[in-house]
Amino acid sequence: MAQRRLRLGMVGGGRGAFIGAVHRIASRIDDRWELVAGALSSDPERARASAEDLNIAPDRAYSDFREMARAEAARADGIDAVSIVTPNHMHAEPAIAFLEAGIHVICDKPLAATPEQARRIAEAVNGAKARFILTHNYTGYPLIRQAREMIERGELGEIRLVQAEYAQDWLTESVEKGDNKQAAWRTNPEMAGAGALGDIGTHAFNLLSFVTGLRCESLLADLQSFGAGRQVDDNGHVLLRFGGGARGMLWASQVAPGNENGLRLRVYGTKAGIEWHQENPNVMTFAPLGEPKRIVTRGGAGLGGGAGRWTRIPPGHPEGYLEGFATIYTDAADLIGGVGDGALLPNIDSGLEGMWFIEACQRSSGAGGTWVAR
Numbered sequence: 001m002a003q004r005r006l007r008l009g010m011v012g013g014g015r016g017a018f019i020g021a022v023h024r025i026a027s028r029i030d031d032r033w034e035l036v037a038g039a040l041s042s043d044p045e046r047a048r049a050s051a052e053d054l055n056i057a058p059d060r061a062y063s064d065f066r067e068m069a070r071a072e073a074a075r076a077d078g079i080d081a082v083s084i085v086t087p088n089h090m091h092a093e094p095a096i097a098f099l100e101a102g103i104h105v106i107c108d109k110p111l112a113a114t115p116e117q118a119r120r121i122a123e124a125v126n127g128a129k130a131r132f133i134l135t136h137n138y139t140g141y142p143l144i145r146q147a148r149e150m151i152e153r154g155e156l157g158e159i160r161l162v163q164a165e166y167a168q169d170w171l172t173e174s175v176e177k178g179d180n181k182q183a184a185w186r187t188n189p190e191m192a193g194a195g196a197l198g199d200i201g202t203h204a205f206n207l208l209s210f211v212t213g214l215r216c217e218s219l220l221a222d223l224q225s226f227g228a229g230r231q232v233d234d235n236g237h238v239l240l241r242f243g244g245g246a247r248g249m250l251w252a253s254q255v256a257p258g259n260e261n262g263l264r265l266r267v268y269g270t271k272a273g274i275e276w277h278q279e280n281p282n283v284m285t286f287a288p289l290g291e292p293k294r295i296v297t298r299g300g301a302g303l304g305g306g307a308g309r310w311t312r313i314p315p316g317h318p319e320g321y322l323e324g325f326a327t328i329y330t331d332a333a334d335l336i337g338g339v340g341d342g343a344l345l346p347n348i349d350s351g352l353e354g355m356w357f358i359e360a361c362q363r364s365s366g367a368g369g370t371w372v373a374r
């Protein structure tokens with residue numbers, strides 16, 4: 001355990017923003033972080049007002065993230081890490097500024113809006129002493145980590161099939177034409193880089209790799225934009241081939257009515273299969289071949305004996321999105337505090353994998369649905 005709470009800064013996440021507030025709650029759950037500085041909005045007045053809402057001292061409420069990086073690096077009590085919760089095209093500049101200032105970076109996904117921006121972040125990470133963590137937060141769910149351990153131990157046998165999907169419905173109609181600002185930048189190709197594929201497909205792709213340890217070697221994608229006049233994909237079907245011969249499918253959609261945050265993973269090996277659904281994350285189905293299916297809960301030492309290490313309250317009391325996110329923050333605090341090796345934390349490599357996935361899908365679909373290899 002670190003001797004003190006780590007000091008956190010935030011770029012983005014001001015009034016009216018979505019994920020910044022989730023990061024703030026998640027960072028506090030295990031009492032390891034305190035928010036002390038921010039450049040919370042691209043609009044200076046909103047940045048100031050948002051900082052006031054959060055009790056950030058006026059001299060640490062910045063209107064510009066570059067000024068924040070310089071000023072915080074110069075303070076004896078400067079921030080240990082910064083959370084970057086801006087739209088995708090605005091990850092690279094702040095990430096590089098803080099890494100160059102020697103400040104750890106906790107950045108939301110996808111890594112960037114373009115491969116060029118991603119490459120520049122990776123260069124900065126390689127040249128920095130500071131750490132870079134990417135919040136593929138679903139890797140923080142206890143049963144996801146348990147599933148990974150079970151597969152590592154060979155409880156599923158040799159993995160043959162992986163089915164991953166992340167389906168939502170909130171872009172079924174062209175809400176970006178109204179005043180939904182989250183929809184507006186997500187459907188702007190310059191700001192988002194990709195549509196459903198980048199926004200949620202990268203989560204599914206990251207999750208399947210995290211759980212199975214498989215590396216996708218080639219893929220074939222069929223991307224679609226159903227929204228009238230929409231310039232980014234809002235639905236994608238992808239076939240995946242993995243090293244070692246396993247096969248997979250990934251579906252990402254934001255136009256599937258009835259789906260809220262339908263992230264689902266199914267993995268089948270020669271000995272058993274597992275199934276997990278984000279909307280009911282405290283249970284997982286484990287089906288050994290030829291035996292009755294078992295429901296594995298989050299808390300029981302049970303099969304893997306793993307999930308209990310990442311839970312906070314007794315089984316049967318639901319934990320979910322915020323707690324999974326908190327585990328990323330707590331692991332990050334450990335890593336920064338010199339405890340553990342951060343092996344379970346998504347990092348720059350996870351981000352670059354996501355960027356490969358997006359680029360390969362766009363290339364495949366653009367060519368009419370051809371196989372694209374590494």
Ligand SMILES: NC(=O)c1ccc[n+]([C@@H]2O[C@H](COP(=O)([O-])OP(=O)(O)OC[C@H]3O[C@@H](n4cnc5c(N)ncnc54)[C@H](O)[C@@H]3O)[C@@H](O)[C@H]2O)c1
Pocket residue numbers: 011012013014015016017018019020039040041042043065085086087088090108109110135136137181182185199
């Ligand atoms: N991990 C997850 O589950 C998850 C969920 C939602 C969003 N995200 C990611 O988080 C990021 C933000 O998404 P969101 O939905 O919160 O967006 P949002 O539009 O709600 O918020 C973006 C914020 O960034 C601010 N901003 C923009 N440019 C800035 C600048 N130069 N300096 C300071 N602030 C600036 C805006 O003013 C706003 O406060 C995206 O990369 C998105 O992909 C991740």
